[in-house]
Amino acid sequence: MLKDFFLNAIPIMGAVVSLFDGNTGRTDDPDSTTGLTSRDKFLVTSSWAEVRKEPTENGVKLLMMLFEKNPKYLQLFPFKDIPLKDLPENKRFQAHCNKVIHGFNAIIDSLDNTELLVTTLLKVGETHKPRGVTEEAFLDLKDVIIELFSTFMNKDQIEAWKKTLEVAFATIIKGLTQ
Numbered sequence: 001m002l003k004d005f006f007l008n009a010i011p012i013m014g015a016v017v018s019l020f021d022g023n024t025g026r027t028d029d030p031d032s033t034t035g036l037t038s039r040d041k042f043l044v045t046s047s048w049a050e051v052r053k054e055p056t057e058n059g060v061k062l063l064m065m066l067f068e069k070n071p072k073y074l075q076l077f078p079f080k081d082i083p084l085k086d087l088p089e090n091k092r093f094q095a096h097c098n099k100v101i102h103g104f105n106a107i108i109d110s111l112d113n114t115e116l117l118v119t120t121l122l123k124v125g126e127t128h129k130p131r132g133v134t135e136e137a138f139l140d141l142k143d144v145i146i147e148l149f150s151t152f153m154n155k156d157q158i159e160a161w162k163k164t165l166e167v168a169f170a171t172i173i174k175g176l177t178q
């Protein structure tokens with residue numbers, strides 16, 4: 001009788017435990033390739049959920065910050081002749097910003113599938129190589145992302161983003177330089 005109770009309870013407990021782990025994030029299960037734990041992935045994915053709701057607005061904020069700090073990168077884009085101050089209203093620029101956020105969606109959505117994640121990141125590097133995008137540009141974008149996110153994310157979320165972007169951008173740069 002007691003044995004039956006435990007046998008029935010075990011699968012339920014397993015489900016409860018795995019649901020718990022997935023939602024709160026374990027800190028003791030780093031992925032062997034990325035080093036990211038469930039907690040890191042949870043913090044990144046849940047905070048990104050807010051950003052992706054407004055892809056154009058947030059993409060514009062991110063790229064404007066990148067161009068304001070590094071105007072030279074604007075030269076790589078087809079909208080390079082538009083004055084910086086007019087860019088946020090420019091539809092071509094907005095469309096690009098939207099695409100960048102969708103590019104990040106693909107990265108964040110594959111955090112739990114390491115093989116897909118690595119392939120996606122290498123491809124970002126590979127596709128940007130013929131466009132003259134440098135390693136330095138990716139590193140500057142990484143810094144800008146952290147600066148922008150620090151204006152509305154908490155300390156734990158920022159730490160998880162730093163860790164995630166470190167490994168993600170190293171892989172992008174591998175795709176760019178190999």
Ligand code: HEM
Pocket residue numbers: 073076077078096099100102103104124127128131133134137138141172
């Ligand atoms: C993780 C970071 C980045 C992501 C996810 C990303 C994503 C994208 C996407 C989705 C596109 C359009 C689709 C395509 O043609 O591949 C694109 C195009 C482009 N990206 Fe990025 N990008 C990133 C970083 C950068 C950086 C750092 C620069 C340079 C400062 C850059 C410059 C460009 C340029 C010049 C184009 C072509 C624009 C055009 O001709 O319309 N990207 N990027």
